[in-house]
Amino acid sequence: MEKPLTQNIRPDGTPLNLAEYEKAGGYQGLRKALTQLSPGEVTQLVLESNLRGRGGAGFPTGRKWSFVPMGDDVPQPKYLVINADEMEPATFKDRLLMEGDPHQLIEGIIIAAYAVQAGIAYIFLRRAYVTARQRLKQAIEEACAKGYLGRNILGSGFNLELYLHMSAGRYICGEETALLNALEGKRAIPRSKPPFPPVVGLWGKPTAFNNVETICNVPHIIRHGPVWFKDLSRVPDGGTKIYGASGKVRRPGAWELPMGVTIREILEEHAGGMQDGLTLRALLPGGASTDMLTAENLDIPMDFNSMQEAGSRLGTGTIVVIDDRTCIVGLLANLMQFFAQESCGWCTPCREGLAWLTKILNAMEQGRGKPEDIDHLRLHTRLITLGRTFCALAPGAMEPLQSALMYFEDDFKRHIHEKSCPWRDL
Amino acid sequence: MVTIYIEGKAYKIKQGQNLLQACLGLGFDLPYFCWHPALGSVGACRQCAVKRFKDENDTRGEIVMACMTPADDGTRISINDPEAVQFRASVIEWLMINHPHDCPVCDEGGECHLQDMTVMTGHNYRHSRFPKRTHRNQDLGPFINHEMNRCIQCYRCVRFYRDYAGGSDLNALASHDHVYFGRFQSGPLESEFSGNLVEICPTGVFTDKSLKSHFTRKWDLQTAPSVCVHCGLGCNTIPGERYDELRRIRNRYHHQVNGYFLCDRGRYGYEFVNSTQRIRHPLRQAGSREEAKLMMETEALELAAAMLADPGKVIGIGSPRAFLESNFALRALVGPERFHAGLSDSDFKCLGTGCNILQRGPVPAATLQGVALADAAFVLGEDVTQTAPLMALNLRQMRYGKSVRIVSDFQVPEWHDAGVREIGQLQSPALFNATPYPTRLDDEAMRTVYAAPHDLVRLGFAVLAALDASVFPMPDVNDAMQALANEIAQALLKAERPLLVAGTGCGNPALIEAAANMAWYLGRKGSAAAFALCVPECNSLGLRLMGGLDLNSAFQAIDEGRADTVVILENDLYRRADAQAVDAMLQKARNIIVIDHQQTATSEKAHLVLPAATFAEATGTLINNEGRAQRGYAVMPPKGAVRAGWRWLQMLMKAAGHAGASSWLRLENLTADLVKDMPVFQPVAGLDPKPAMPTPGGKLPRQSHRYTGRTAMHADIDVSEPKPPADEDAPLAFSMEGYDGRPPAGLISRVWAPGWNSEQSLNKFQSEIGGPLRGGDPGRRLIEPPASDDIRYFAMPEQEILPGADEYLLVPIHHIFGSEELSMASPGVARQAPQPYLALRPEDAPVGDGEQVRLLVSGKSLVLPLKLLPGMPERTAGLPDGLPGVPKMVLPAVVKILGKGSIEK
Amino acid sequence: MLSEQEKKEIEVVAGHYPIKRAAGIEALKIVQKHRGWISDEVLSHVADALEMSPTDLDAVATFYNFIFRRPVGRHVILVCNSVSCWIMGYDTIVSYLKDRLGIGFGETTGDGRFTLLPNVCLGACDRAPVMMIDDQLYVNLDAEKIDKILGSYD
Numbered sequence A: 001m002e003k004p005l006t007q008n009i010r011p012d013g014t015p016l017n018l019a020e021y022e023k024a025g026g027y028q029g030l031r032k033a034l035t036q037l038s039p040g041e042v043t044q045l046v047l048e049s050n051l052r053g054r055g056g057a058g059f060p061t062g063r064k065w066s067f068v069p070m071g072d073d074v075p076q077p078k079y080l081v082i083n084a085d086e087m088e089p090a091t092f093k094d095r096l097l098m099e100g101d102p103h104q105l106i107e108g109i110i111i112a113a114y115a116v117q118a119g120i121a122y123i124f125l126r127r128a129y130v131t132a133r134q135r136l137k138q139a140i141e142e143a144c145a146k147g148y149l150g151r152n153i154l155g156s157g158f159n160l161e162l163y164l165h166m167s168a169g170r171y172i173c174g175e176e177t178a179l180l181n182a183l184e185g186k187r188a189i190p191r192s193k194p195p196f197p198p199v200v201g202l203w204g205k206p207t208a209f210n211n212v213e214t215i216c217n218v219p220h221i222i223r224h225g226p227v228w229f230k231d232l233s234r235v236p237d238g239g240t241k242i243y244g245a246s247g248k249v250r251r252p253g254a255w256e257l258p259m260g261v262t263i264r265e266i267l268e269e270h271a272g273g274m275q276d277g278l279t280l281r282a283l284l285p286g287g288a289s290t291d292m293l294t295a296e297n298l299d300i301p302m303d304f305n306s307m308q309e310a311g312s313r314l315g316t317g318t319i320v321v322i323d324d325r326t327c328i329v330g331l332l333a334n335l336m337q338f339f340a341q342e343s344c345g346w347c348t349p350c351r352e353g354l355a356w357l358t359k360i361l362n363a364m365e366q367g368r369g370k371p372e373d374i375d376h377l378r379l380h381t382r383l384i385t386l387g388r389t390f391c392a393l394a395p396g397a398m399e400p401l402q403s404a405l406m407y408f409e410d411d412f413k414r415h416i417h418e419k420s421c422p423w424r425d426l
Numbered sequence B: 001m002v003t004i005y006i007e008g009k010a011y012k013i014k015q016g017q018n019l020l021q022a023c024l025g026l027g028f029d030l031p032y033f034c035w036h037p038a039l040g041s042v043g044a045c046r047q048c049a050v051k052r053f054k055d056e057n058d059t060r061g062e063i064v065m066a067c068m069t070p071a072d073d074g075t076r077i078s079i080n081d082p083e084a085v086q087f088r089a090s091v092i093e094w095l096m097i098n099h100p101h102d103c104p105v106c107d108e109g110g111e112c113h114l115q116d117m118t119v120m121t122g123h124n125y126r127h128s129r130f131p132k133r134t135h136r137n138q139d140l141g142p143f144i145n146h147e148m149n150r151c152i153q154c155y156r157c158v159r160f161y162r163d164y165a166g167g168s169d170l171n172a173l174a175s176h177d178h179v180y181f182g183r184f185q186s187g188p189l190e191s192e193f194s195g196n197l198v199e200i201c202p203t204g205v206f207t208d209k210s211l212k213s214h215f216t217r218k219w220d221l222q223t224a225p226s227v228c229v230h231c232g233l234g235c236n237t238i239p240g241e242r243y244d245e246l247r248r249i250r251n252r253y254h255h256q257v258n259g260y261f262l263c264d265r266g267r268y269g270y271e272f273v274n275s276t277q278r279i280r281h282p283l284r285q286a287g288s289r290e291e292a293k294l295m296m297e298t299e300a301l302e303l304a305a306a307m308l309a310d311p312g313k314v315i316g317i318g319s320p321r322a323f324l325e326s327n328f329a330l331r332a333l334v335g336p337e338r339f340h341a342g343l344s345d346s347d348f349k350c351l352g353t354g355c356n357i358l359q360r361g362p363v364p365a366a367t368l369q370g371v372a373l374a375d376a377a378f379v380l381g382e383d384v385t386q387t388a389p390l391m392a393l394n395l396r397q398m399r400y401g402k403s404v405r406i407v408s409d410f411q412v413p414e415w416h417d418a419g420v421r422e423i424g425q426l427q428s429p430a431l432f433n434a435t436p437y438p439t440r441l442d443d444e445a446m447r448t449v450y451a452a453p454h455d456l457v458r459l460g461f462a463v464l465a466a467l468d469a470s471v472f473p474m475p476d477v478n479d480a481m482q483a484l485a486n487e488i489a490q491a492l493l494k495a496e497r498p499l500l501v502a503g504t505g506c507g508n509p510a511l512i513e514a515a516a517n518m519a520w521y522l523g524r525k526g527s528a529a530a531f532a533l534c535v536p537e538c539n540s541l542g543l544r545l546m547g548g549l550d551l552n553s554a555f556q557a558i559d560e561g562r563a564d565t566v567v568i569l570e571n572d573l574y575r576r577a578d579a580q581a582v583d584a585m586l587q588k589a590r591n592i593i594v595i596d597h598q599q600t601a602t603s604e605k606a607h608l609v610l611p612a613a614t615f616a617e618a619t620g621t622l623i624n625n626e627g628r629a630q631r632g633y634a635v636m637p638p639k640g641a642v643r644a645g646w647r648w649l650q651m652l653m654k655a656a657g658h659a660g661a662s663s664w665l666r667l668e669n670l671t672a673d674l675v676k677d678m679p680v681f682q683p684v685a686g687l688d689p690k691p692a693m694p695t696p697g698g699k700l701p702r703q704s705h706r707y708t709g710r711t712a713m714h715a716d717i718d719v720s721e722p723k724p725p726a727d728e729d730a731p732l733a734f735s736m737e738g739y740d741g742r743p744p745a746g747l748i749s750r751v752w753a754p755g756w757n758s759e760q761s762l763n764k765f766q767s768e769i770g771g772p773l774r775g776g777d778p779g780r781r782l783i784e785p786p787a788s789d790d791i792r793y794f795a796m797p798e799q800e801i802l803p804g805a806d807e808y809l810l811v812p813i814h815h816i817f818g819s820e821e822l823s824m825a826s827p828g829v830a831r832q833a834p835q836p837y838l839a840l841r842p843e844d845a846p847v848g849d850g851e852q853v854r855l856l857v858s859g860k861s862l863v864l865p866l867k868l869l870p871g872m873p874e875r876t877a878g879l880p881d882g883l884p885g886v887p888k889m890v891l892p893a894v895v896k897i898l899g900k901g902s903i904e905k
Numbered sequence C: 001m002l003s004e005q006e007k008k009e010i011e012v013v014a015g016h017y018p019i020k021r022a023a024g025i026e027a028l029k030i031v032q033k034h035r036g037w038i039s040d041e042v043l044s045h046v047a048d049a050l051e052m053s054p055t056d057l058d059a060v061a062t063f064y065n066f067i068f069r070r071p072v073g074r075h076v077i078l079v080c081n082s083v084s085c086w087i088m089g090y091d092t093i094v095s096y097l098k099d100r101l102g103i104g105f106g107e108t109t110g111d112g113r114f115t116l117l118p119n120v121c122l123g124a125c126d127r128a129p130v131m132m133i134d135d136q137l138y139v140n141l142d143a144e145k146i147d148k149i150l151g152s153y154d
Ligand SMILES: Cc1cc2nc3c(=O)[nH]c(=O)nc-3n(C[C@H](O)[C@H](O)[C@H](O)COP(=O)(O)O)c2cc1C
Pocket: A052, A053, A054, A055, A056, A057, A058, A059, A061, A083, A084, A085, A086, A087, A088, A171, A172, A173, A174, A175, A176, A177, A209, A210, A211, A212, A214, A215, A391, A392, A393
């Protein structure tokens, strides 16, 4: 089984330096792109590879790049922004890539920037990733020294400045337009679309925008071609995916697997199954903002389309396992608290609605729930949907709630009737 | 025109709107918070949700925000769709979770957009049972009260304050449901436009602190359409009165003049009306106020008749802060050949030049609305923020105009505020600001330059030479100035709507001439060039158009004994001329009659003082800086002996035996004679709109239909309800009786519509949202210049006042709070005014900041604390204009400045 | 006043953006690195250096959660309170920490050693429960480990 993204990552997690990376075949994709391919051809290869964004929404990467206006008369400079914010709870895949093989990301960035002809690139990195920051900084310096960054890269005439920008915290910064505002030194409030970032992005200039994992695929696609990339996958969406599992499984962790493996395969073969004496009751398949699935859904392949058909989303592909001794209502109170606190405060349903839901869920968990509370929870899941809020944060917060109400309504009722949490002393 | 369908019915509407605008424009009630016609859409509150359908077969539809959705041809929406209705009700419920429900003690109550929208959506039961979030409030200075717990986070305050008005000391702080709108620390808001927060905020977070000190609900205020008297722009206002006291000023929308906004001088300067310095009775004085004796009106008129017995010896001095009609009546009393304008020497000259330019043409005077639409502007010599504040606010919108043009390339509609600002964020508008000292508009300008007035004149002529060297000779300027001139010329040539701004601020008419030259030249080249003239006072232009002699000739007439009696109308001469000259005249004159509403240094020396009405108690006409005649109506009847200036003059004429005046029983009789005598004022004759509906006595009520206490408010005097005072001069009555529907545009005393108690009801008064009022905007322009090709350009003046080796050129520095006479009677305005000072650049300073310096001007001396002002041009000193404690001087002038040591000597 | 070192570092990051004020957060982080937290006075100085108003800088400073606008101890403990850590025993870890330190969230120990703050997911969910002290991540926490870790800070 080929594992292009993690093949270089050592068991102890120490990163490859430039020479080691080059020895492993690194920067050959870049060389090929810059010396043999036109920017349009690079985009075309990525388009053909069926690479879909790994940041959560799954938008085809090649399509996204093709929206960036090209030619001499478009506004300059153009930008490439890499989303390395990774603040979705239970997600830790980008960290693995940045800490273990920083040059892979840098190579991908240079190729992507070349494809859209961006002159300046930023990596927007979350504050807590201190190790990733040190390693990326080191790698950027090496790449600069070697001429992979800067002016006239590999004699191609292409120039690129790459900056590492550390976030100051806030989940909303992961939302791409909020991230642009954060980069501009403003409050990280999302922007309304249209205009879309490829046309009006950072500083009002055309801006391509991708997740770390997405970009790490790019050098391999260029080196080995789109057919090879598609063949890595078990489904039409190309490539491998970094899946993860946390919660009370035997071996929590992250693994690079073909796109489209089943949940069961991930949890049983790689995560080692549940800890002794526990059974799986539910799971969040792709981070905190995805609909819960249950033990009945274990044979569903983890890819964009299959997850959608099952009523959830692939999201970030990192699974939270919920065992039978964990209280679903308590877990939702925890999730809702997170989303309410991370709301940027711009639009009403999110700012006020999530705070109210948090209070309701906390009251329930503490035995102060009222029968009508369930109606309020359910009503909110119908009120707060995409398009009614300004961005996807609040609708994302509704996903675990609405699925929990569907699968586990009794848990909520018991909290109310028993006036305490039945799982408290289990 | 495009067709949209609402509830299945077709409507034709103007293209390029969003659905919210379209619905409101069609008269639908659709609730909203974050949208504002002047601020555009950002989609934050989610209150304006409607259902949109793909086509006639689509029954599911989707919820969209009306303010963020273009009203494209064929769009189908439903406002009444149950899902949309439910969502809107939920938005209000969310907003009200933390709202304190303190309407009974909230100053906004009764004109609160949040109240209106809550009722409109039908939300009436709070489901949340949890404690509310609370905030601590800040002290934001004398104008604005802060009560954050009422906030619904619509973000309008910061969008106005920062994005629209350029302020930087108010912002959104914190995040999620802790968002707080305030300052870094407590302290007075710095923007000159902070008062607009009162109207922009849809609830009671930002309220009017001056109103709070004598609070009255909107419906209990007696109101009338009025015009601001605190600068020359003529912003339209709605003052409110209760118990004979003026209680607040609100914006009165005028599409072409002030739009939705006012400056803080205009909003808060009104308290002179209630001031203890008011003159309320005729007074007989023997040259000083201490010996003043109250007189009966008849006695006063007898005394006046005696003083005016020899008509050949009577001169009159008019006023730029008095109504056109009052000035005309004075001119009629003394005769045109003995009528003096009552302007400072430099204002007289500058305004004369300005009037001449406006009348000769061919370029029209810019409206304020036109200022905002300029795509290049050159401000020559004027500190616009301080002398014509709303013009500065409109110049700040040039940025937006420019973005809009960029926006057409990006397919982002003009109303998409956030999109427009993102695209334009790193660009500066082509605004060039050339002034004698740093100004508050500099942050917005592409280039700024600070130079002495005569150097600014050179810059103006250098730009002209750069425009066309074959028409204008190049003055002698240095390379930097030359480069700047070229850049400005290029920007002006490229623009479709270039704007030239100049005014009386520097006291140098050549600046106005240079600006006019540029406007004329560009206009003749085919662009829609405009010329904006800044004038100091509310009727400066009207007075100057009336002709009259200058003030010096009045001094001479008395001095030479050609006259011995002077009638001074609403004017403190000590603000106009050198104190010595005024003293000399007032000492020598045998009879001094002053008609004014405020005690001034001049009224103190009068022999007879007659109590004039303020703008709040009288009806009359003011001519603004663009030559627009606007009528302001009395808000309350004058009390006791107080009379409109022109009424006193009419009575004086009668007492003195003048024939003509006997017919002037009403304002309209007088204006009829005015336009007959001076055809330039012809449009004034038709200024009063006629109410469309028959109403008692043909008049509209000044009191709302909810006015309370009418039978009780005077019960301590008389239990029977008094007959409302008559008003001969206005088509308005001091009463709540009568038609309270939509009045003609010029007679809007308050905005209100069923279900819309806040000023947002304005939507119901406009012919299109954010456009002209229904029936056309009020007021009439006196001057539309002839389209002539025969332009005689002004030449650059030869003479320059230049400081000698150890001298400085003294120039006036203007202050929005401090430089204007009447507004300084408001305690809040006085608090925001600076203390007297002399400004120098640090390099030229003989002593440190705050230390005393002595200036010597033509033999006289004056001691002031020094203020270091980096950016002041070399060998130029600044003196605050009109500030109490700073004597009037003829500026610019050459002065000597001495440091500490010489003061002690 | 800002130190020369701080000014220099701010100048460098400001150069990464088309306008100075875009570096607001970066600049605050630089100063926070040297001083632990951002006082009103320091915030005003940074605003001056970036040619922006203190209010505008505070608007961003208070938006993000890694800018401390109140004094903190010598070491800041960030305990992950997100979902995986919550499942894996966050409650126990936090009560233990609070007991050991004798403080609640948002408080600083009397000796000025530690400030305790909750924090959203630290991205180490496979090794939950976790916390971070200053820049150091600690994983798979239990009472014993916490004792040892705390003991290693002065
Ligand atoms: C509230 C919110 C938080 C997000 N956080 C992240 C994140 O931390 N990392 C990320 O890559 N994408 C995140 N996204 C998704 C991004 O907006 C964006 O779709 C993605 O980064 C695009 O990259 P891709 O096309 O390579 O997937 C978030 C979206 C939302 C609505």
